[in-house]
Structures are given as structure tokens and as C-alpha cells.
Amino acid sequence: MDVLSDLLHRARAGDALVRQLVQRPPWALTFADATALTVVATLGGHAAIRFDETGAAPVGLAAGDIALITKVGEYTIADDASTPSQVVIRQGRKYRADSGDPVERQGWNLAPRTYGDGLPGATVMLRGAYELHGDVGGRILAMLPPVAVVPAGPRTRGALDLLAAEVGRDEPGQDAVLHRLLDLVLVLALRAWCARPGSDLPSWYRALADPAVGDALRLLHEDPARRWTIAALAAEVGMSRAAFAARFAGLVGEPPLTYLTGWRMTLAADLLRDTDATVAAVGREVGYEDAFAFSVAFKRARGVSPSRWRRGAD
Incomplete structure (x- = not known):
């Protein structure tokens, strides 16, 4: 998709x-x-x-x-x-x-x-x-x-x-x-x-037109929980690691794994709001085997712990 x-x-x-x-x-x-x-x-x-x-x-x-x-x-x-x-x-x-x-x-x-x-x-x-x-x-x-x-x-x-x-x-x-x-x-x-000329669009949308970076974004969205590395993504789209990392960052405005972390936190925020799954289960769903590591990443991204985010959404 x-x-x-x-x-x-x-x-x-x-x-x-x-x-x-x-x-x-x-x-x-x-x-x-x-x-x-x-x-x-x-x-x-x-x-x-x-x-x-x-x-x-x-x-x-x-x-x-x-x-x-x-x-x-x-x-x-x-x-x-x-x-x-x-x-x-x-x-x-x-x-x-x-x-x-x-x-x-x-x-x-x-x-x-x-x-x-x-x-x-x-x-x-x-x-x-x-x-x-x-x-x-x-x-x-x-x-x-x-x-x-x-x-x-x-x-x-x-x-x-x-x-x-x-x-x-x-x-x-x-x-x-x-x-x-x-x-x-x-x-x-x-x-x-x-498609209008001069449209003020998010960089990720403009990057979809690039075959390699567009494919990489699709992969990250299709399977955000996978243990992605830059090397793995580069191999999937047929580029060298260094060339892919530079191309992705230049078009999207941030490195591949930074984009992935942001996407994971977006998904986690909605899972915490909409489900009764434990914090650990939400973390696993978005790619964190360790609940503590997930909580640290979520707080860094959202400014509050997963538990406080969930209470604030109620």
C-alpha cells in the first residue's frame, strides 16, 4: 500500500x-x-x-x-x-x-x-x-x-x-x-x-515521486515494526547505504531511521488512545521489544510518558 x-x-x-x-x-x-x-x-x-x-x-x-x-x-x-x-x-x-x-x-x-x-x-x-x-x-x-x-x-x-x-x-x-x-x-x-506548481507540501509527499525513496517510505509504512537498518532499506531499493542515506535525508528532510521513529510514535499515540493494550504491547506493535526503550522514545517525541498520554486522551 x-x-x-x-x-x-x-x-x-x-x-x-x-x-x-x-x-x-x-x-x-x-x-x-x-x-x-x-x-x-x-x-x-x-x-x-x-x-x-x-x-x-x-x-x-x-x-x-x-x-x-x-x-x-x-x-x-x-x-x-x-x-x-x-x-x-x-x-x-x-x-x-x-x-x-x-x-x-x-x-x-x-x-x-x-x-x-x-x-x-x-x-x-x-x-x-x-x-x-x-x-x-x-x-x-x-x-x-x-x-x-x-x-x-x-x-x-x-x-x-x-x-x-x-x-x-x-x-x-x-x-x-x-x-x-x-x-x-x-x-x-x-x-x-x-500537483500544483509551488505547492507547500510536506517533504515526505514530494519524496514519493523518487522511485527509491518512495519505495523506502512505502516499506516503512507497510512494516514499521521490522528492525529496519539503513543498510536493509538501501538493499531493498537497490542502492548503496551511503547513497541511499544521503538521498533520503535530502528529499525527506530527515534520516530514514528518524522518519521511522516519528512514524512509530504517531502509530503508538493512536494505539494508546484507542485500545486497552498495555504500554509494552503497544511498544511491540511499533517495533520496540523493550517497554522501557519504547517509553523513553515516546516521552522524547511527545513530552509525556505513554501512560500520561493515554490518561490525557481519556
Whole structure:
């Protein structure tokens, strides 16, 4: 499994909520408790995303554009940046922005996972909300600014059309279909964003394009508990030890075993948070036979012992 796929898998990015809006302007929806990562796509018409809490400049979306939204607590999607909010969505429930009263479901739901008025001239929007998990999820979020807009293109359009065709259906296995299609849209959008000239990306992502270093990163992610040495990694990718070590450090920004330690600590942090495994068992899972050595490494990386980290996560 390649590194980005591994991160998405470990962050549990497959359990997402997918919804479609078909609404004639003027319209504006405020999402009061934003998820860690939101995918917004304009299928027809145009839209704007604004951030009333921070005062950041609104972002416009044309038909076929995809926006990836992170690191914000609240945002509004509207037909125009100046349209006042009409509906506030909080904890999955819709309330009128002017009165705070719940929005009646009758007349609002058009089809499964589809809401709005469905009148001629409507804007059509898709929204997928991800709750990324733990420190691994943080690595994905670190790749993105608060809003990343991916312009419409032939590679993303086909995936969006498939997702739009499925979102209003209610057939056996429908949730699985929607999750996989949304995952496809997300990965294509991430690729497109990261491929932009001058993108400010983590060094490890840029290093994936190098055949030898990219293979080494894949190996470290596939088997982080293995007793890796620089010589072993170099042999796996067909390079001399010295040349591999210099190439890896030059592209990734740190030596291979330093990167491995950081990845192990990321995995350990999530295991301590999410499981009841003993500290020693977590240490073994990430490559430390000695519980004391693991505890020392974890405290050096996180500033607290594994036990204190676990108590703080409860």
C-alpha cells in the first residue's frame, strides 16, 4: 500500500457522510460544527464559502470545482458570499438562522441524502464530511490549508458525475458505494492539489515521486515494526547505504531511521488512545521489544510518558 493510501486507511477516512443540495438562489447554509475534513463540490451553478468567525476572504466555486475544508470550526456555503445564512446545521440537525427553530423535514428532503427545493435554476452541491482519526489523520490535514480549491477538470468530473448519480438512490449496499466514490473524489482532489506548481507540501509527499525513496517510505509504512537498518532499506531499493542515506535525508528532510521513529510514535499515540493494550504491547506493535526503550522514545517525541498520554486522551 502506498503512503497516502496508508494514511487515509489508518485515519479511518472511509466513514463519511454524503449529502446533496439542490436549491434555487438565494440560499445559504451554515455548518456550525465542522468536521475535520469536508469535501464540497459544485455540480451545477456556482457557490461561495465564507468564514464568518475568522473574517477570512470568501472563496468562490464554479461548476465542477472541489473545495477541501479543514482547520475551521464553522463555515457557510451560499449561492453568493453576501447571502445571509438561512439554515444552521448543528450536530446533524437543521435550524432556522433567524429564529433557531428546527427546520421541518417535509418539503425539504427531495430524495435520500438530497435536500433543497429542486426548482428550475437550482444550484447543485455535493458535500462529504470526514471525521479523520487521531495523529495519523493530523498528517493528512497538515498537507492542506484551511480551504484548498481544486478547479474543475476531466479527471475529477467523471468521479463527481458518478457520485451525483448515486447519492439520491437507496439500494442495497448504497452506503458502501457512496463511501468509495467519495473516497475516489477525495484522493483525486488531493492529487490535483498536491500537483500544483509551488505547492507547500510536506517533504515526505514530494519524496514519493523518487522511485527509491518512495519505495523506502512505502516499506516503512507497510512494516514499521521490522528492525529496519539503513543498510536493509538501501538493499531493498537497490542502492548503496551511503547513497541511499544521503538521498533520503535530502528529499525527506530527515534520516530514514528518524522518519521511522516519528512514524512509530504517531502509530503508538493512536494505539494508546484507542485500545486497552498495555504500554509494552503497544511498544511491540511499533517495533520496540523493550517497554522501557519504547517509553523513553515516546516521552522524547511527545513530552509525556505513554501512560500520561493515554490518561490525557481519556
